[in-house]
Amino acid sequence: MVARNLVLLTALTLSAQVGFADGAQQVVRFRAGESSATLSGSVAGYDSKDYRLGARAGQSISVLFKPRNPSCYFNVLPPGSKDVAIFIGSTSGNEFIANLAQTGDYVIRVYLMRNAARRNEKCRFALTVEISPGAARKAPSAAGDALVPGTNFNATTEVPCSRAAGQPSTSCKAGVVRHGNGSADVTVFWPDGGNRVLFFKEGQFAGADTSSADVDTHTSSITENGLYLIRVGAQRFEIPDVLVLGD
Incomplete structure (x- = not known):
């Protein structure tokens, strides 16, 4: 409201x-x-x-x-x-x-x-x-997190990412909205425009948003050394678990 x-x-x-x-x-x-x-x-x-x-x-x-x-x-x-x-x-x-x-x-x-x-x-x-003129009065998220000033995210960072098969990893800006109990939505912003949203539930990768432009939306994820190594079709992401779960 x-x-x-x-x-x-x-x-x-x-x-x-x-x-x-x-x-x-x-x-x-x-x-x-x-x-x-x-x-x-x-x-x-x-x-x-x-x-x-x-x-x-x-x-x-x-x-x-x-x-x-x-x-x-x-x-x-x-x-x-x-x-x-x-x-x-x-x-x-x-x-x-x-x-x-x-x-x-x-x-x-x-x-x-x-x-x-x-x-x-x-x-x-x-x-x-x-x-x-003053600060917005908004309740913390379900996870009890504050928001990064000027954003709707509980935390922002940069993550390794790749948009196409055979493309080397680059750095993408990312922000997370945490819902508590290990559930969160991570939005990854491509350097050349557009974004991909990754969904997590109870600490596990649960899927990604899709559009009619997606040819291959098969997803997979493994966890290694504090990172979610995620594939969505040919795209690759390395998401720190602390971004999803918080400190």
Whole structure:
């Protein structure tokens, strides 16, 4: 639930209304004396809709998304990013609350998953955005972990990874959302864009997300020297067990 009764933003941040940017991107501005706005819109097929919001480091943001299509989600991209998100709705749900680590323009991107997009489905949605000067009041995860500031992850790191057969390992950024009792979702971000989500249950690798672009989704995992050595098709990952289980 989006927090209420937040302290009002300074006059610099607040504006008179919600307006449009050039092209398909909409700029989110709040009416004078308010710190939240509810927007409605729609996307269809492979189209996406971007909402741009200027904010400062140290503020908190809350986003509540209500889609009418179950294959419709939103991501949050930090300032300067084109494809790498700090929040991925398809794996983390329809609510995002975080403390912001950077000053600049954040982008909330609404889209349909590929299975719905290729059928040219349509999604109508409502998006409530709220921002405040203070820290976000969000309960710890089920594992009792705090969040890495400015993210929805309980921990972030870099892990060895390989995207294609015969490709040498490189370094990928990764973040984990822990659910307790050894269950967690680890999102690995490819250096050239995109990501793969690895699921763990009771301390064991349980599978990975898939898309229609995947040719081979066979998975396997062994544990060696404190690492999960995971294969998803031709892709390879080395995930430290401390990332999944915590300290």
